[in-house]
Amino acid sequence: MNAQLKPREFPLPSSVKVIPGTERAQAAYPYHIQFSKHDDQKFWFYNSMHFPEPMSAFDMVTAEAAYCALGAANTRVHCLPTTLGIDHRIINGRVYIGGNAVTDPKEIARRTVEFQKRAFYYYENWEPLYAQWKQKMLKLIGDATALPDPVLPEFEPLEHVHAGRGIASNHDLLVTYQKTLEGYFRMWHHHFEFLLLGYGAYLTFFAFCKKAFPEITDQTIARMVAGMDAEIFRPDDELRRLARCAVELEVDAHFREGSSVDDILRSLRASGEPGRLWLEELKTSRDPWFNINVGDGFYHYHRSWNDDLSMPFSALPGYARSVRAGASLDRQVERLRDERAQLIADYRELLANDEERAAYDQMIGLAHRVFPYVEGHKFYCEHWYTNLFFNKIRSFGTLLAAHGFFVGAEDVFHLTHYELESAIIDLMNAWSSGSEPRGPAYWPPIVAERKAAIAEWARHETPPALGPIPDVIDDPAIVMLWGITRESLDNWLSAGASTDSNEVRGFAASSGVVEGIARIVKSVEELSRLQQGDILVCHVTNPTWTPIFQKIRAAVSDIGGSMSHAAIVAREYGLPAVVGTGNATSKIKDGQRIRVDGGRGIVTLLH
Amino acid sequence: MLAAKYISWFRDIGLEDRPKVGGKGGSLGELQRAGIDVPPGFVVRTEAFEGFIDALERRSPLRARVEGLAADDLQGMGSVSRELRARIEEAPLPADLQQEICDAYWRLGESGPRAPAPAVAVRSSATTEDSADASFAGLQDTYLWVARADAVVHKIRSCWASLYSLESLSYRRRQGIAESAVAMAVVVQTMVDARTAGVMFTRSPVSGDRSVITIEGAWGLGSALVGGEVTPDRWVVAKVTGEISVRVISDKAIHHAQSPAGGVEELPVEESLRREPCLSDEELLALRAVGRQVERHYGRPQDIEWAIDRRTQKILLLQSRPETVWSNKDNQAAVARAADPLSHVMSIFGGRR
Numbered sequence: 001m002n003a004q005l006k007p008r009e010f011p012l013p014s015s016v017k018v019i020p021g022t023e024r025a026q027a028a029y030p031y032h033i034q035f036s037k038h039d040d041q042k043f044w045f046y047n048s049m050h051f052p053e054p055m056s057a058f059d060m061v062t063a064e065a066a067y068c069a070l071g072a073a074n075t076r077v078h079c080l081p082t083t084l085g086i087d088h089r090i091i092n093g094r095v096y097i098g099g100n101a102v103t104d105p106k107e108i109a110r111r112t113v114e115f116q117k118r119a120f121y122y123y124e125n126w127e128p129l130y131a132q133w134k135q136k137m138l139k140l141i142g143d144a145t146a147l148p149d150p151v152l153p154e155f156e157p158l159e160h161v162h163a164g165r166g167i168a169s170n171h172d173l174l175v176t177y178q179k180t181l182e183g184y185f186r187m188w189h190h191h192f193e194f195l196l197l198g199y200g201a202y203l204t205f206f207a208f209c210k211k212a213f214p215e216i217t218d219q220t221i222a223r224m225v226a227g228m229d230a231e232i233f234r235p236d237d238e239l240r241r242l243a244r245c246a247v248e249l250e251v252d253a254h255f256r257e258g259s260s261v262d263d264i265l266r267s268l269r270a271s272g273e274p275g276r277l278w279l280e281e282l283k284t285s286r287d288p289w290f291n292i293n294v295g296d297g298f299y300h301y302h303r304s305w306n307d308d309l310s311m312p313f314s315a316l317p318g319y320a321r322s323v324r325a326g327a328s329l330d331r332q333v334e335r336l337r338d339e340r341a342q343l344i345a346d347y348r349e350l351l352a353n354d355e356e357r358a359a360y361d362q363m364i365g366l367a368h369r370v371f372p373y374v375e376g377h378k379f380y381c382e383h384w385y386t387n388l389f390f391n392k393i394r395s396f397g398t399l400l401a402a403h404g405f406f407v408g409a410e411d412v413f414h415l416t417h418y419e420l421e422s423a424i425i426d427l428m429n430a431w432s433s434g435s436e437p438r439g440p441a442y443w444p445p446i447v448a449e450r451k452a453a454i455a456e457w458a459r460h461e462t463p464p465a466l467g468p469i470p471d472v473i474d475d476p477a478i479v480m481l482w483g484i485t486r487e488s489l490d491n492w493l494s495a496g497a498s499t500d501s502n503e504v505r506g507f508a509a510s511s512g513v514v515e516g517i518a519r520i521v522k523s524v525e526e527l528s529r530l531q532q533g534d535i536l537v538c539h540v541t542n543p544t545w546t547p548i549f550q551k552i553r554a555a556v557s558d559i560g561g562s563m564s565h566a567a568i569v570a571r572e573y574g575l576p577a578v579v580g581t582g583n584a585t586s587k588i589k590d591g592q593r594i595r596v597d598g599g600r601g602i603v604t605l606l607h
Numbered sequence: 608m609l610a611a612k613y614i615s616w617f618r619d620i621g622l623e624d625r626p627k628v629g630g631k632g633g634s635l636g637e638l639q640r641a642g643i644d645v646p647p648g649f650v651v652r653t654e655a656f657e658g659f660i661d662a663l664e665r666r667s668p669l670r671a672r673v674e675g676l677a678a679d680d681l682q683g684m685g686s687v688s689r690e691l692r693a694r695i696e697e698a699p700l701p702a703d704l705q706q707e708i709c710d711a712y713w714r715l716g717e718s719g720p721r722a723p724a725p726a727v728a729v730r731s732s733a734t735t736e737d738s739a740d741a742s743f744a745g746l747q748d749t750y751l752w753v754a755r756a757d758a759v760v761h762k763i764r765s766c767w768a769s770l771y772s773l774e775s776l777s778y779r780r781r782q783g784i785a786e787s788a789v790a791m792a793v794v795v796q797t798m799v800d801a802r803t804a805g806v807m808f809t810r811s812p813v814s815g816d817r818s819v820i821t822i823e824g825a826w827g828l829g830s831a832l833v834g835g836e837v838t839p840d841r842w843v844v845a846k847v848t849g850e851i852s853v854r855v856i857s858d859k860a861i862h863h864a865q866s867p868a869g870g871v872e873e874l875p876v877e878e879s880l881r882r883e884p885c886l887s888d889e890e891l892l893a894l895r896a897v898g899r900q901v902e903r904h905y906g907r908p909q910d911i912e913w914a915i916d917r918r919t920q921k922i923l924l925l926q927s928r929p930e931t932v933w934s935n936k937d938n939q940a941a942v943a944r945a946a947d948p949l950s951h952v953m954s955i956f957g958g959r960r
Binding site: 208 | 811817951
């Protein structure tokens with residue numbers, strides 16, 4: 001087989017078939033995100049970065065809300081000159097997206113005028129606008145937190161009646177549900193209010209560095225820009241603080257590897273005053289800093305530390321040991337800041353002349369200005385808010401399950417948000433009429449069918465892209481958010497040729513070469529399998545996993561770029577890391593010996 | 608001891624002495640002055656050459672013989688070249704010069720009556736080396752693994768004689784260079800028994816990137832690599848961070864080593880070493896540190912020859928020259944200062960221009 005002779009192409013959307021037996025699950029997605037014949041004209045790629053696994057029917061809301069907000073910001077708010085928004089389609093549970101470029105020079109010129117009036121205003125007033133943004137987000141989070149859990153009492157509470165409330169509890173269900181959904185869509189608008197502009201300023205500096213220093217590595221540029229005190233680092237900081245407290249209160253012996261969270265909490269409660277004091281400290285840390293997902297927050301099953309303490313607790317024994325050994329667990333923010341300043345100064349010195357130095361100063365100034373948002377927004381949006389959102393939906397699942405709609409609360413995530421509203425209204429009607437709801441007879445077989453479909457979809461590879469290959473990709477949103485260029489498409493097309501190699505390649509995220517035992521971690525439950533000195537191989541590297549970096553020797557991920565938080569944390573811990581390999585978790589076997597070369601972005605399978 | 612008239616030790620000279628010690632000699636002195644390890648040695652200054660030629664001149668005319676040649680008279684040039692080279696290689700040195708060289712030579716070795724004769728490299732160090740005529744500089748010679756004082760003196764005369772090679776003469780006649788302006792210094796330097804040797808550019812020869820150092824190395828003496836007889840290992844090291852971003856390990860079939868008969872011989876590389884990297888990461892980082900130090904000292908990117916001593920494992924620099932290919936392009940800024948700093952973002956948002 002010779003890839004050179006026969007140029008390969010991506011299949012057309014119309015040629016991708018729904019996997020037999022899953023047609024009804026596919027039909028659950030609304031009409032406007034099903035591929036149509038018309039879509040064959042356009043280039044699409046699989047958004048494996050954000051949606052690496054088949055989406056359940058409800059989780060699709062994240063794609064819907066996010067692209068609604070992203071497109072609005074690009075197309076209508078900031079008026080990006082060369083790009084509008086992004087269309088999305090779902091097939092076999094996989095999210096494909098395609099950008100809408102602006103190519104007419106007249107139109108670009110018209111949009112450029114608008115862009116400069118809008119985006120430049122944001123750049124000039126970044127700090128106050130960002131301060132205002134945080135207030136908006138906290139308000140939104142406050143509102144979502146204040147939403148009541150859905151309940152249907154047998155009789156309306158007497159005080160409601162005496163107060164002349166005039167609306168009954170079944171109506172509250174609809175209000176809470178619609179506000180929950182509205183809040184989620186709103187959150188995504190906030191998410192994209194600054195995001196493209198932030199990435200754009202960063203990429204401007206990035207592109208300059210690549211021009212001035214053609215052989216500079218991505219991670220070096222990232223190190224020049226990365227901040228140290230973004231909110232996303234706080235959860236881990238809190239864990240370190242709790243470990244110190246535990247040692248000071250001499251309760252650290254309660255944290256034993258392999259003990260369950262319940263065992264630990266029980267033995268702390270039984271230990272009297274010191275245990276009680278530590279649990280108080282835990283409480284202050286949990287709100288808000290444990291509102292952090294163990295994934296990117298795009299799937300309902302990415303639960304938070306607050307929902308499952310096993311993740312943060314698994315890190316405590318190691319941290320406590322370090323405290324006992326006299327190590328300072330404070331993140332050396334001062335040192336990191338000095339190192340960053342030195343790096344920036346050293347590269348500045350190497351520039352050819354003062355003109356370049358002046359441009360460098362301008363660009364890095366802007367990059368530093370925007371970066372607190374780029375790093376910090378995730379905690380508020382993808383973690384804290386998303387967590388509240390899915391948990392609220394889960395509480396509807398609990399209610400509906402109690403009324404026989406589902407076998408368990410989690411089944412709620414196999415309904416689309418449109419269907420969920422109809423199920424809620426079914427229950428509202430039944431509660432009011434005194435009849436039995438129809439749902440218990442209707443939903444369980446559908447949920448079972450959809451669960452089976454997701455399992456089936458997960459067994460099939462999906463093409464990385466569909467449709468005609470564009471000559472160039474210069475849509476800044478696509479390049480910025482997904483790192484997709486013409487070169488990466490060519491790599492995808494030739495990927496078939498290297499399947500037998502014993503190498504896995506990705507982004508060089510953090511330098512260093514180590515060998516060790518690979519531990520494939522596919523979910524947070526599996527994190528406890530990590531032994532001291534293992535190499536973490538996971539699908540998505542995630543900032544919430546920071547605490548386990550003390551245990552591992554290197555990290556490898558399927559998804560992520562050199563600016564992903566795990567890459568940043570790996571550099572901070574001095575651990576080699578290769579991210580964005582695409583297929584490390586499927587090519588590497590659990591327990592296999594591998595060599596990670598984080599400086600070159602290569603993982604070698606040793607045997 | 609009397610002050611030396613004809614020789615200068617590296618530690619006493621610098622770039623400003625180039626008119627009398629030549630480019631190579633001046634550079635080695637300058638490196639040592641900057642605190643960089645170079646193999647110890649001395650320069651036989653141009654005064655020695657001039658004194659020697661003057662002595663020959665007194666016996667029978669020499670410079671006038673060259674100046675009398677027409678630039679296109681290759682046949683005449685050939686016979687004058689043969690004649691003058693023979694005179695230079697055969698005539699005895701003035702006694703005081705001979706004494707100075709021998710004394711200095713023996714001081715390069717270990718002391719003691721049974722100490723072996725030190726092995727040295729004898730290298731011409733042209734005073735014109737820094738001017739544009741690089742091809743002229745290339746005509747001069749280097750002799751490796753020279754041991755015994757009389758052999759050193761002989762090689763010094765060979766260096767001088769190379770100025771009267773057919774190529775040199777024809778170059779000078781075509782350029783109309785006055786014979787009185789012709790002079791040469793000669794470097795005499797302890798030979799490094801190199802485990803590994805190579806070159807280092809303190810910017811990328813491929814992209815001109817000033818933030819990386821490209822290092823090439825091969826087993827044994829550097830002559831195999833410089834002469835293109837072996838494909839070297841190649842690394843790219845980030846100047847600031849020390850990150851090693853490129854490692855290309857070649858099959859290094861041969862290496863150059865000292866020949867028992869004197870000089871250099873080509874030998875096969877042991878099978879187990881052929882595909883092994885000839886430098887460790889620590890050595891790469893140490894070379895990077897030296898490269899940065901030299902570049903900082905000169906204030907511009909450098910093209911450096913280095914060797915690692917087999918016995919001491921120490922890095923020694925044999926030569927450093929300013930990089931010339933990319934430096935001419937540096938005046939143009941990749942991206943210039945903008946009146947409005949925000950306008951830079953249009954490079955990302957504005958589409959292809």
